Amino acid sequence: MSRSIDLAVIPGDGIGQEVVAEGLKVLSAVLPQDVKLETTEYDFGARRYHATGETLTDEDLAALKGHDAILLGAIGDPSVPSGVLERGFLLKLRFAFDHHVNLRPSKLLPGVATPLAGEPQIDFVVVREGTEGPYTGNGGTIRKGTEHEVATEVSVNTAYGVERVVRDAFARAQARPRKKLALIHKNNVLTFAGHLWTDVFNRVAQEFPEVTTEYMHVDAATIYLVTQPERFDVIVTDNLFGDIVTDLAAAVSGGIGVAASGNINPSGQYPSMFEPVHGSAPDIAGQGKADPTATVLSVALLLRHLGLEAEAARIDEAVAADLVERTGLPARSTEEIGDALAARVAG
Amino acid sequence: MSRSIDLAVIPGDGIGQEVVAEGLKVLSAVLPQDVKLETTEYDFGARRYHATGETLTDEDLAALKGHDAILLGAIGDPSVPSGVLERGFLLKLRFAFDHHVNLRPSKLLPGVATPLAGEPQIDFVVVREGTEGPYTGNGGTIRKGTEHEVATEVSVNTAYGVERVVRDAFARAQARPRKKLALIHKNNVLTFAGHLWTDVFNRVAQEFPEVTTEYMHVDAATIYLVTQPERFDVIVTDNLFGDIVTDLAAAVSGGIGVAASGNINPSGQYPSMFEPVHGSAPDIAGQGKADPTATVLSVALLLRHLGLEAEAARIDEAVAADLVERTGLPARSTEEIGDALAARVAG
């Protein structure tokens, strides 16, 4: 039997190029001999937008669709107006490929600095909905630029969309030792969407009697994330609340330098996409200063998604060992960190 | 010349009763002889809702309108379905009295514990918009309870509403030593509302050349609030983002036990309302365990709003001194803390 991974690689803008190179290095090093890795690089992001005005065409989507998975570095540059690449590329891809499970683990590893006092135990995963809520782009503007301008944003939430992501989160909670799931929303103010989320959550809960559940308003959740982060095991939440709490979660569990994410289509109908939570960081781009760890951990999520659990675990262990070892040492370059991780997973 | 304050008092639910009693005690103690204080107590909240089904009637609003200001304890009880008192009382009042400046200072006082490591310097104020955004209650549900349910929430943003709160925030920044103002939004995703906020912010900025401005996405802002809180001086943001970042801000600057807020109508057309950021905490209600400090600090905001700056400053100083002194001592009761603060402001 021969196995192969057909991977689309999108380095993107800024430090995206540098961190993806190291991610691929570690991926090659960890794969067993019998797994063939084929990569196709795609040039998306600011450069292409400036050259052609395009962000992501139908042809691009058709090409990407043929791959087993996508590895993304970062997209975004100050030379492009805010929203153009976000809506035109990142969100367009998440919506086109129905990436409804946006998976963002937060684990404070030994040796890693946290802004929190004491020695908090942090090990949870956020399941953020990825295709609905305030991210749909519904809404509009009238009388733009005048004193009578009105701008609306419409959060769209469907039983179909909420149930599938809630079900995914329950299954993940069920598979973890603590079996806890928290729903985060703001159902006391956003009563239409909030009641839908809460009702679906409570209904699906009946199918998972072993899972302990709780509900929490998003404002209160930010308090718990800094005062009692050990409280969380699995969190499920909407697209916008998920965006906010996962950045805070990354901050308390070692920073966005080590935060990985997967934009997952569980059905496999479309390829899933894996990317570090951080952005393109144009201020440090091209200087070899970026930490590729978040990208390497995203590669582990990718392998796990493709069923290569042992290889994913080897990457997680290599990163954990590297983070302990780097404590107190002078900062290494992007490449040095990648080399160290590749050596560990190969050895 | 004789002066008087005609105050509406709404103790509300749970610990609201206890903390408001101490707030009034400190208020009476701080007022000069020549200022007459008249209070009228109103019974709103869970008890009244269960007894009459009412949350806030037109007659209630007419009665409240006649006062100079409102002091609120807390509203909310688990016996009332989520959203009923929030939308039916708290938000109804904020909208009816056009409380568009929701003012929430965050200051980490000496002696106060923070979940953050090190000794962060925290002293900023959030100006949260209070009458628009996702809080308008616009939206709805179709096919409720079925697998085809769709629920929407519409965030409504107007140039009128955004400009007045942005202008208020610029004026506050201008009056502070550091003169810094940060706009928090998510203009790369919520492009309709985000561009309105950003355009208005940049336009008003031209009238305040001394104020240094920055823009920050809400997700990034949560990171800065835990890694670099000293970065902030004044923040202006929309209703929902303001709800989220002010709870996080309260958490890092000593907890919601000391977080005060004002729901302000700057024109004076309607009375402004002052309340602690915390809720009714039914789990500790009636036990004398609640810390009345947040309510007492809300009384200081109330006095400042009414032009009694010296008295407001006396309360702030009394609280600062009390917080230093309580460090390491056994916990005092609600009443003991109120007595101590009243003694300080009177002395």
Ligand SMILES: CC(C)[C@H](C(=O)O)[C@@H](O)C(=O)O
């Ligand atoms: C860049 C932006 C569109 C994106 C989001 O809001 O989802 C980012 O913040 C993220 O969390 O992946």
Ligand SMILES: CC(C)[C@H](C(=O)O)[C@@H](O)C(=O)O
């Ligand atoms: C209780 C709720 C309606 C309220 C809000 O969301 O504004 C509260 O969280 C607050 O911050 O005052």
